[in-house]
Amino acid sequence: MAVTDLSPNYAQSRLLKHGPASSRSPASYANRFVDLRCGRRPRVCCSLAPDQVKAPPAPVTNGTASKTECYGVFCVTYDLKAEEETKSWKRMINVAVSGAAGMISNHLLFKLASGEVFGPDQPIALKLLGSEKSFQAVEGVAMELEDSLYPLLREVSIGIDPYEVFQDAEWALLIGAKPRGPGMERADLLDINGQIFAEQGRALNAVASRNVKVIVVGNPCNTNALICLKNAPNIPAKNFHALTRLDENRAKCQLALKAGVFYDKVSNVTIWGNHSTTQVPDFLNAKIDGKPVKEVINDTKWLEEEFTERVQKRGGELIKKWGRSSAASTAVSIVDAIKSLVNPTPKGDWFSSGVYTNGNPYGISEDIVFSMPCRSEGNGDYELVPDVIFDDFLRERMKKTEAELLAERRCVGHLTGEGNAYCDLPEDTMLPGEQ
Numbered sequence: 001m002a003v004t005d006l007s008p009n010y011a012q013s014r015l016l017k018h019g020p021a022s023s024r025s026p027a028s029y030a031n032r033f034v035d036l037r038c039g040r041r042p043r044v045c046c047s048l049a050p051d052q053v054k055a056p057p058a059p060v061t062n063g064t065a066s067k068t069e070c071y072g073v074f075c076v077t078y079d080l081k082a083e084e085e086t087k088s089w090k091r092m093i094n095v096a097v098s099g100a101a102g103m104i105s106n107h108l109l110f111k112l113a114s115g116e117v118f119g120p121d122q123p124i125a126l127k128l129l130g131s132e133k134s135f136q137a138v139e140g141v142a143m144e145l146e147d148s149l150y151p152l153l154r155e156v157s158i159g160i161d162p163y164e165v166f167q168d169a170e171w172a173l174l175i176g177a178k179p180r181g182p183g184m185e186r187a188d189l190l191d192i193n194g195q196i197f198a199e200q201g202r203a204l205n206a207v208a209s210r211n212v213k214v215i216v217v218g219n220p221c222n223t224n225a226l227i228c229l230k231n232a233p234n235i236p237a238k239n240f241h242a243l244t245r246l247d248e249n250r251a252k253c254q255l256a257l258k259a260g261v262f263y264d265k266v267s268n269v270t271i272w273g274n275h276s277t278t279q280v281p282d283f284l285n286a287k288i289d290g291k292p293v294k295e296v297i298n299d300t301k302w303l304e305e306e307f308t309e310r311v312q313k314r315g316g317e318l319i320k321k322w323g324r325s326s327a328a329s330t331a332v333s334i335v336d337a338i339k340s341l342v343n344p345t346p347k348g349d350w351f352s353s354g355v356y357t358n359g360n361p362y363g364i365s366e367d368i369v370f371s372m373p374c375r376s377e378g379n380g381d382y383e384l385v386p387d388v389i390f391d392d393f394l395r396e397r398m399k400k401t402e403a404e405l406l407a408e409r410r411c412v413g414h415l416t417g418e419g420n421a422y423c424d425l426p427e428d429t430m431l432p433g434e435q
């Protein structure tokens with residue numbers, strides 16, 4: 001077990017020294033994992049009154065402990081304070097990443113370790129969550145991190161138990177999720193992945209920093225984020241995000257292409273609603289070179305039909321070409337999402353994020369996770385942007401994506417403490433990658 005003792009003034013961080021994790025028997029992890037999963041499997045369909053701060057009952061555990069291990073070179077003892085060049089560094093932060101063996105993580109982890117996300121004076125500890133199946137692949141990822149010699153990457157630990165991996169996490173980037181298999185109903189996907197996010201919410205609630213910021217990427221990410229926050233009642237609901245930044249970036253690119261400008265000229269783009277084919281890329285409030293998009297692109301039919309559909313289905317178009325879903329651009333958009341929270345938002349602009357709707361000024365139903373326009377002062381928090389305009393087209397589309405999220409919420413009632421699940425999803429509900 002890795003023991004980390006890091007005080008805010010960079011006191012010595014001591015890690016017990018282990019041999020490389022790869023020298024231990026994978027079977028021992030497998031056995032531990034199987035035991036734990038049996039013990040922690042959530043019970044089906046509870047009946048609690050809807051209450052944001054009341055979590056669904058935690059499943060019974062069998063008391064077995066599994067171990068999260070520091071990896072290889074990251075197990076050495078070091079003293080940040082004693083190293084001259086590190087004296088100007090900030091206090092180290094703990095960043096947990098699930099689905100660490102997946103394609104998105106394979107891009108993201110190296111960006112996190114390089115300093116391009118949190119800054120060149122921000123040392124980080126990476127806590128990687130895999131599973132019994134992916135454990136060896138996570139070791140492979142950790143080996144590549146070792147070989148990259150990143151100065152800011154001070155600690156890497158890997159494990160398969162979220163209750164260990166999420167210990168003291170200040171950021172939790174929840175990427176791991178089961179892809180929808182052939183013939184699988186969306187309701188099944190909601191249930192299977194929902195179970196993962198219910199457990200991870202409980203684990204965050206139990207062991208993460210009380211102010212952990214959580215970005216849910218694994219699909220269906222809005223409802224997974226809702227499940228996660230409902231299972232973490234001691235963490236502010238405002239700290240949970242569903243990633244819709246990739247959709248915003250896709251929308252900016254399409255507007256730039258149509259207007260014949262470089263994409264840095266496009267601002268104020270909101271994605272409203274669900275990260276699915278009902279999402280609403282907002283061209284009414286968006287700007288190109290500071291002017292309303294509709295003044296620059298004088299083609300309402302294109303905006304309402306082609307642009308909207310192209311953004312909604314961009315993920316699927318990519319899958320047809322690549323044979324797999326967007327990974328590098330998703331990692332970039334996670335970086336953008338984090339940077340938008342840790343840096344002040346440029347004056348007059350905003351960014352999109354799927355956030356909890358309670359108290360929203362737009363008339364969107366409460367108690368769902370819905371993508372909306374946000375601004376940040378750079379302290380990790382955000383405020384919703386009040387001064388946006390609506391027209392009939394925008395309102396009508398927003399209603400559709402809202403209805404879909406309300407239906408998704410009904411499907412996962414057994415995982416959120418709302419009571420029994422009742423699934424009546426609209427037939428055309430799809431992830432961006434589905435066609």
Ligand SMILES: NC(=O)C1=CN([C@@H]2O[C@H](COP(=O)(O)OP(=O)(O)OC[C@H]3O[C@@H](n4cnc5c(N)ncnc54)[C@H](OP(=O)(O)O)[C@@H]3O)[C@@H](O)[C@H]2O)C=CC1
Binds near residue numbers: 100131132135177327
């Ligand atoms: N919100 C958004 O904008 C987007 C969301 N997504 C979603 O993000 C999620 C993750 O996507 P992505 O990283 O591409 O998915 P991958 O299929 O690459 O990884 C998903 C999971 O598969 C397992 N896995 C991956 N590689 C290996 C391996 N070599 N050996 C064993 N197991 C492995 C891991 O699960 P484990 O460790 O648990 O076994 C991993 O978390 C999906 O739900 C996807 O739909 C994707 C794009 C955009």
Ligand SMILES: O=C([O-])CC(=O)C(=O)O
Binds near residue numbers: 315316431432434
């Ligand atoms: O549908 C998927 O799995 C991939 C996805 O979210 C996207 O490309 O936006």
